[in-house]
Amino acid sequence: YALEIIREVLETLRIDGIFFNMGGYQVSDYSGNYYGICHCPACRRLFAEQFGADLPAAEDDADPVYRKYRLFKERTSAAYHRKLEQFIHSLRPDICVDRGYSLGSGFVRQESNTAIRRALPHWQYSGSDNTKWVVGSYPGFIASNTTVDFIDFPYRHVAVSPAQQSLRLAQSLANGGALDYYLIGRLDNHEDTTGYNDVKSVFEFHAEHEEFFRTLTPRARILLAKPRAVDDAEYRGWFRILTENHFPFDTIVPGVLAETDLSKYDLVVLPNAVFLSDAECRKIDEFVENGGAVVAVYESGVGSAEYEYRERNGLRSLPVTRVLEKRDAMSSSYLKLTDGFPARRLTGTSLVYLDGPYLYAEYETDATRHTWLIPPHMYGPPERCYYTEITEHPGLVVNRYGNGRVAYIPWLPGTLFHRQGYVNTPNFIADVLEGLLGIAPVGGTVSPMVEVNVLASSSPGATVVSLVNGSGHFGTTFYRPIPIASTTIEIATAAAPRSVRSLVHDCELTHDWADGKLTVAVENLGLFEFVVIE
Numbered sequence: 001y002a003l004e005i006i007r008e009v010l011e012t013l014r015i016d017g018i019f020f021n022m023g024g025y026q027v028s029d030y031s032g033n034y035y036g037i038c039h040c041p042a043c044r045r046l047f048a049e050q051f052g053a054d055l056p057a058a059e060d061d062a063d064p065v066y067r068k069y070r071l072f073k074e075r076t077s078a079a080y081h082r083k084l085e086q087f088i089h090s091l092r093p094d095i096c097v098d099r100g101y102s103l104g105s106g107f108v109r110q111e112s113n114t115a116i117r118r119a120l121p122h123w124q125y126s127g128s129d130n131t132k133w134v135v136g137s138y139p140g141f142i143a144s145n146t147t148v149d150f151i152d153f154p155y156r157h158v159a160v161s162p163a164q165q166s167l168r169l170a171q172s173l174a175n176g177g178a179l180d181y182y183l184i185g186r187l188d189n190h191e192d193t194t195g196y197n198d199v200k201s202v203f204e205f206h207a208e209h210e211e212f213f214r215t216l217t218p219r220a221r222i223l224l225a226k227p228r229a230v231d232d233a234e235y236r237g238w239f240r241i242l243t244e245n246h247f248p249f250d251t252i253v254p255g256v257l258a259e260t261d262l263s264k265y266d267l268v269v270l271p272n273a274v275f276l277s278d279a280e281c282r283k284i285d286e287f288v289e290n291g292g293a294v295v296a297v298y299e300s301g302v303g304s305a306e307y308e309y310r311e312r313n314g315l316r317s318l319p320v321t322r323v324l325e326k327r328d329a330m331s332s333s334y335l336k337l338t339d340g341f342p343a344r345r346l347t348g349t350s351l352v353y354l355d356g357p358y359l360y361a362e363y364e365t366d367a368t369r370h371t372w373l374i375p376p377h378m379y380g381p382p383e384r385c386y387y388t389e390i391t392e393h394p395g396l397v398v399n400r401y402g403n404g405r406v407a408y409i410p411w412l413p414g415t416l417f418h419r420q421g422y423v424n425t426p427n428f429i430a431d432v433l434e435g436l437l438g439i440a441p442v443g444g445t446v447s448p449m450v451e452v453n454v455l456a457s458s459s460p461g462a463t464v465v466s467l468v469n470g471s472g473h474f475g476t477t478f479y480r481p482i483p484i485a486s487t488t489i490e491i492a493t494a495a496a497p498r499s500v501r502s503l504v505h506d507c508e509l510t511h512d513w514a515d516g517k518l519t520v521a522v523e524n525l526g527l528f529e530f531v532v533i534e
Ligand SMILES: [Zn+2]
Pocket: 038, 039, 040, 041, 042, 043, 044
């Protein structure tokens, strides 16, 4: 009935756009009851036709038939969505279609939401994350990430913290997205209006500068590739590491990497991107050959986009020659820094702690090994708390390939940081990026709690540095951010600017330019700022 319902909507209502969700292969209902995967006659027949097998009984990535089922869901859902897009377009070519990728333009509507039983930590970059992948992957589409007013389905009438909503909206704007707000019911008789003022103030700011935001596009030199069909932990850890060390970056979704122009990037990060297509692997290899830098984490490239494991890693540029063993339990292990490791942030220690899995491997002989693995050992009682062995297995291997370099990491630093949050991990990674790969972050005195992005706007023609103050995120609660009286940013610009302005305070900002480096004093940073450099 979907087509009939959509036809009725399009023919009877005056609408500008259309969004629909919850189609496809739902496995749970609104009460959270789990029903498992669909075994209806249509699914059975189609799966047998396409893959010559019976449907898998359960969702289990270790089961090769289930991995085929993933593919089945992807292909049939995409085909169904294309059919809807074309149907809508045939009736109303003038309206915006959610995820109408076959139409070349439209919008992508997503939610920054919470759920009462969702595992912690809260994803504090939800607004940034949901915006980045849209503007990074689909430049013709508007990123419409909504702040969901309510706490969860069973609590539709009470709002999350007001500051949580305005933070999500600020993150959307700061990454080149649009604004979106969603509650169930009507604004005029809604019982919990606590979010209204904060939400309204961001919408008003956006309305005042509509033309500026309409033409705002990212100008990052780093690409963080979202992996296929693996959990988000490694990706989110890298998202935090890059953000909190002020390395501006884009993200893209699987499937568009092979068509993306990588020449605009200096660095591509593969955060345990296990499943990559042959074309994506070739694209990465060519990027390195042409002088780019790649960080490849753990099992990146071992599987195909059809979820098959390859005999040999699909990435030719990796320094790994042979995988020896995958060890899952590495509790009580460390990496010992090698002499000459460019420790700028990781000072006052010679150890990086390692938990989770580690891949024992052999490497090309001319690749450079950095940090040595101290394997699991005794950690108690106190008199037996010492290690006796430093192996020659590395925690990081860097090799040259063509004109570029690959840094391979045989463990999961992002996953560790995402869950535990100790600065030991990001200090190590940021030193690798800057000291070993020569990738420069935005400098200055900005707090790690402030997200920094570099963008461009054609109205006016300007480089834009956006800042979002996330200092109100405190434990599991989001309060209003602590105002920052004064902070400086340093970025490279080819020439001295004519003007450096604050969009929020509508005034010139004190700045200094010398030897290709622009230093700007940002005053009175509240929730966000847009520094406009002309
Ligand atoms: Zn079915």
